[in-house]
Amino acid sequence: MPTSAANTLVVLDFETTGLSPNQGDRAIEIGAVLIEDGVITQRFSELMNPGFRISRFIEDYTGISNQMLRDAAPCNEVMARFADFIADHNLVAHNAAFDQRFLDAEFAQIRHRYLGQFGCSLLVARRLYQAAPNHQLGTLVRYKQLPTDGTFHRALADAEMTGHLWLAMLADLQQEFGVNAPTFELLQKIAKKTKADVPKFLRQYAGK
DNA sequence: TGCCAGGCCCTCTTTAGGGCCTT
Numbered sequence: 683m684p685t686s687a688a689n690t691l692v693v694l695d696f697e698t699t700g701l702s703p704n705q706g707d708r709a710i711e712i713g714a715v716l717i718e719d720g721v722i723t724q725r726f727s728e729l730m731n732p733g734f735r736i737s738r739f740i741e742d743y744t745g746i747s748n749q750m751l752r753d754a755a756p757c758n759e760v761m762a763r764f765a766d767f768i769a770d771h772n773l774v775a776h777n778a779a780f781d782q783r784f785l786d787a788e789f790a791q792i793r794h795r796y797l798g799q800f801g802c803s804l805l806v807a808r809r810l811y812q813a814a815p816n817h818q819l820g821t822l823v824r825y826k827q828l829p830t831d832g833t834f835h836r837a838l839a840d841a842e843m844t845g846h847l848w849l850a851m852l853a854d855l856q857q858e859f860g861v862n863a864p865t866f867e868l869l870q871k872i873a874k875k876t877k878a879d880v881p882k883f884l885r886q887y888a889g890k
Numbered sequence: 891t892g893c894c895a896g897g898c899c900c901t902c903t904t905t906a907g908g909g910c911c912t913t
Contacts, residue, residue: 699913700895704895705894777910780912816910
């Protein structure tokens with residue numbers, strides 16, 4: 683039995699020292715929002731000290747400096763608090779494979795396991811918004827005119843925008859495809875379809 | 891020594907190559 687409420691999920695985003703935990707990269711910031719019944723009800727945002735200096739590229743890319751990280755709590759402390767935040771909820775991220783690799787790597791450091799399933803807003807958006815110029819998060823925010831304060835590449839801001847993107851996709855499934863009460867599980871199914879198969883699949887799903 | 895992410899997805903494909911997306 684899943685322990686997570688059906689309409690509850692956590693949308694998360696990592697800022698990291700690079701692209702691969704297998705190459706020694708670590709998380710430097712985690713941001714997340716808890717969405718309950720289509721509404722953001724809680725937020726989580728913390729910097730974390732990876733234990734080594736980050737590159738100039740990452741400082742410029744994220745706006746997170748070595749000075750900001752100097753006094754931040756170590757990754758293990760922050761991730762223990764984050765484990766409590768996500769509990770056993772399902773998880774969503776934009777290009778989830780990236781964030782899942784870092785979540786798994788950081789949780790392995792503290793020997794923590796989670797039960798939630800990962801959903802990927804990038805994979806779903808590629809199928810639902812095939813006319814978008816591209817499927818970068820920032821492009822999709824503009825394309826769908828989603829709420830933003832103009833901050834990009836910071837964890838909480840990106841998590842909030844990804845949350846709004848997920849909610850927009852749920853709303854579009856309802857309004858444009860006639861799907862009654864679309865679920866996390868439906869978006870998981872859409873992510874596994876080919877682009878060409880999605881319209882037919884949704885028509886059948888909606889009973890049209 | 892030399893290399894160095896990883897997975898999805900499309901196509902001039904499948905005995906492969908390259909763009910996209912994340913930091």
